[in-house]
Amino acid sequence: MEKKFLLTEKEIPTHWYNIVADMPNKPLPPLHPATKQPLGPDDLAPLFPMELIMQEVSSDRYVEIPEEVREAYKIWRPTPLIRAINLEKTLGTDCHIYYKYEGTSPSGSHKPNTAIPQAYYNKKQGVKRITTETGAGQWGTALSFACKHFGLECDVYMVRISYDQKPYRKSLMNTFGANVFPSPSERTNAGRIALGADPNTPGSLGLAISEAIEMAVGDEETKYSLGSVLNHVLLHQTIIGQEAEKQMEQAGEFPDVVIAPLGGGSNFAGLSFPFLKHKIAGKSLRAIAVEPASCPKLTRGKFMYDFGDAQGYTPLLPMYTLGHTFKPAAIHAGGLRYHGASVICSQLLKDGLIEAAAIQQLECFEAGVLFARTEGIVPAPEANHGIAQVIREVNRAKEEGVKKTILFNLCGHGFVDMAAYDDYFAGKLVNHSFTDEEVTSEIASLAALQP
């Protein structure tokens, strides 16, 4: 039985797919926090190169992938689609389980799919340096490699506690030639203020964003880059689903269910949007975004305008959110600890085109360990959320006496996250359930931000 479905380099898609063109209800516009008026492209020009801004606001169905980007994609793409035959056997299911494996990239996850084009468009516009923030380090690693590839400098502001606790990620960024600063740093006003208030602060993603933005805004040769949430980031990730579509055809199947974890939304969007195109056109399909129960914006948050960062420096975005001051419980899937969901994913959920599920971390690690032992890939803790949902779907299919074809995004491997598995085996991980009051307390304060 065939296990892997591969494409040639010639089959790397020539265009990204923009789901906005097919959405029955288009996403609401981002608003300027002061005026509450829709943002124009010029408002974003200090931060992003113009071609990325035009992609951010585009409603064209397809956006051509530049030749230089397709060449760079060849470094690791096309990625394999794999049938989880050994997992199927162990689960004793008639369901067919497929996964798209994005862990073969330079950083070990799907993140370079957008890092490469972002670096390319910056280079094309004459930018010299890109700043960004990173929490667990996946995004910083991807952008480090992309900047090195196109000859740009890369400054990464890494949340202090991750900088200290995850030294391997910092080493990877250094290996790819980036400068990595623990955040808060002495390099920015935001950083100096934070250090003044508490010299031992562990930092936060919100603060690191502030530092990266401040360094970009203050320097004409420097721009800023974000690894998820924004429309152009989701657009670039659709390379995943488009490849998977061709590979599922090779396998002679169309999925009944498509599953991916959701942190900001780019991982889920990347796999699911090219399949959702068919659902919008009438085909039967369930697309399930999986979030951690410790940060349940899709399942327990509200659809409202909110800031993209903890500090409130970004435009207001219409999204499912727990409030930008919400503190997710400490779990090991750092890439999913974000208070809001991308504007496009939020609109799709509101319109009932996608579903959401929230899962506790112990169930996720149990699923990840089973996957590693059967399929031979230790998944990143974020990816475990998708696997846990697959197992739920398999169990449900068994109860219902039906046979499903399930496709999920194995967005990255866990080689640099083994400390999380250590804690799991040592019994140090716990589930965390927020009370209704806890998940709504920060949302209440958003009332003043609404237009």
Added chain:
Amino acid sequence: MEKKFLLTEKEIPTHWYNIVADMPNKPLPPLHPATKQPLGPDDLAPLFPMELIMQEVSSDRYVEIPEEVREAYKIWRPTPLIRAINLEKTLGTDCHIYYKYEGTSPSGSHKPNTAIPQAYYNKKQGVKRITTETGAGQWGTALSFACKHFGLECDVYMVRISYDQKPYRKSLMNTFGANVFPSPSERTNAGRIALGADPNTPGSLGLAISEAIEMAVGDEETKYSLGSVLNHVLLHQTIIGQEAEKQMEQAGEFPDVVIAPLGGGSNFAGLSFPFLKHKIAGKSLRAIAVEPASCPKLTRGKFMYDFGDAQGYTPLLPMYTLGHTFKPAAIHAGGLRYHGASVICSQLLKDGLIEAAAIQQLECFEAGVLFARTEGIVPAPEANHGIAQVIREVNRAKEEGVKKTILFNLCGHGFVDMAAYDDYFAGKLVNHSFTDEEVTSEIASLAALQP
């Protein structure tokens, strides 16, 4: 330009290639240390299942790969052959550089190629548990996965200092379901004696081997497994070179030079033996085994009978060696810190069919960082030795005004070895040159072991 050359699962080789059949001078037999007489298959029966012993002494040109092993190989095989286009550009060379990438396996290196068949043959013979030693942890990880796949228990004795310093490798083995014990342990006589002498001993590979062997010999349901050096291990690794041969044909080239690191010999053998078959038949080819200058058995050792382990518990093997009591300098490529070279590789070197080169670790890390930045894969420190030799060959080709086709084995990625890169960037790594007296001092004591 095509960068990756892929095979389908149907093209996974059906047989392993046994170079012994084609060697002009056959390897000398291993000897019993007490009698100095050649060992028979029965002498090895307490340690290995009979089918592996028959492979160990086989001179058949091809050994069929069992269907169950080919199915398990599909979990990650065939592996890609990649043209290092970006590295070529950066080096400004007309040479064509190809690499076979073995880092997509469950453990991230070539080791599962032999772990899978070893576990299979043990299972087939009714064995319940396999014991082994591991230094840096690559081999232990591979065998852990293989045992889990075939439903065997796996006990890994991990050198204490690695156990403490490389916790991620231990976590990987646990994730694949193995029991990992720091060596020396209280479980064996050898361990208890060592702990009695020095409760704080960092352990050694030789001692870990003794513990693993002791646990296997004392229990009928338990066998022992080794990850390199032995003939059957090299045999299993020839899956690499056979795939690479087909992929080089796809690329329309035959290599002028084949390069791989050599620790015990299985990495080098795996890639080079199927190509050496053609050299023995008259085709032009250079095959270069690369060792660390800190453990220069091929370039500065002597061809003599010696023990395979530090304690002197194994049979005597005819090989290039620095003496089983030689202490390699502390370098980060733990997989290459072994005092001897496999019997077959040693005979080939003696007969001038292969070459050897020794490289210092700073040159290796410099090469590895350049590779990561151009090709997007951070190599394992062991693999860096091959890359450094590739760059030497490219420079030599430039001087000579010739164009070469170079193929090397990128035997594993470095995601779990980032501490080594940290030390490199921090300037903590040094080169180490042994004096002639230092490299010969331990060899002198081997005289008494010769037949």
